[in-house]
């Protein structure tokens with residue numbers, strides 16, 4: 001192929017946002033994709049048994065891996081082994097996400113601030129009399145975002161720990177061990193560093209909204225909305241410098257350990273009240289965040305960044321010149337519309353209305369759990385169904401534009417759930 005081409009692995013809102021940000025001049029294949037990518041004229045949804053062979057057979061010159069499970073399975077290594085540039089961490093670098101105990105000992109070795117942590121392999125190692133409200137239990141492995149529990153009672157702490165270790169629930173991610181962490185409080189920040197293993201650049205910080213319902217109540221979810229960048233009232237210049245230092249120590253540490261980290265590293269931080277507001281690493285993820293990607297890549301694209309070249313350069317030498325002179329002086333917000341029954345048991349098959357309406361300038365719909373049926377209807381097909389994303393001069397304007405297209409006269413489906421307070425921390429009171 002002489003034109004630019006890419007194979008994107010994944011089917012969520014994050015992958016739809018990645019696809020959009022690459023630009024319409026890139027020929028894109030998405031495996032397996034969703035209804036949103038299916039409707040784009042430069043995109044083909046595919047389901048190959050072997051994505052590496054598909055990329056080779058079709059002369060595709062760049063692969064982008066969205067979800068963590070593929071990183072943990074070593075897919076990026078397989079693309080690199082056949083000489084196809086890939087945006088994705090190697091399996092060994094990806095242990096920062098796939099093993100919480102690895103991440104904790106890495107931070108310990110490299111002087112990176114984290115909550116006090118200990119890894120246990122037996123339920124008897126939870127000290128008698130431990131205040132359940134003072135700890136967080138994390139199953140060591142990948143658990144589809146369900147491996148973290150904040151117990152409310154001693155009984156819940158004991159039962160959860162026992163079940164995690166026995167591999168009951170939590171996708172079996174606790175069988176190799178459970179990390180018991182000190183419970184901190186404070187605002188959370190999602191920080192993304194693009195890196196080629198040596199050089200790095202920080203993308204605008206964002207905040208996710210994990211609880212299902214407006215007002216930060218209800219069960220935890222994969223993320224009901226996000227916004228970026230964060231104002232200085234939320235992250236000060238001093239805290240920003242400390243976060244950048246954490247990113248540098250992480251990338252330098254991975255290189256020094258012989259497992260250089262390429263692509264994007266997602267550093268989940270808390271500005272911990274217990275540490276005077278200093279950033280503390282709560283978790284690493286070896287991928288872009290979902291839904292943070294919907295706002296960050298929308299901001300980059302809106303600012304005129306060549307996202308394709310920027311992401312591709314992480315596989316060789318990071319091309320920071322692509323960000324030179326770029327000012328992120330707008331704000332992006334994304335609001336999730338989730339299915340009835342999400343997160344416990346999302347209902348599938350509800351028809352989605354309003355997807356073909358003309359959207360206000362700067363408003364986009366990112367599909368996640370959607371399916372295009374043969375009759376042309378788009379139906380719900382997962383827990384987080386859609387994201388309405390908006391970029392504007394201010395967060396208030398972005399929020400107003402996004403919310404203006406959600407509801408009975410805009411995008412809607414039966415049983416739709418969404419929060420009305422995304423970005424509330426930064427919006428006018």
Ligand code: GLY
Nearest residue numbers: 208223289290291
């Ligand atoms: N935004 C949370 C995640 O991607 O894990």
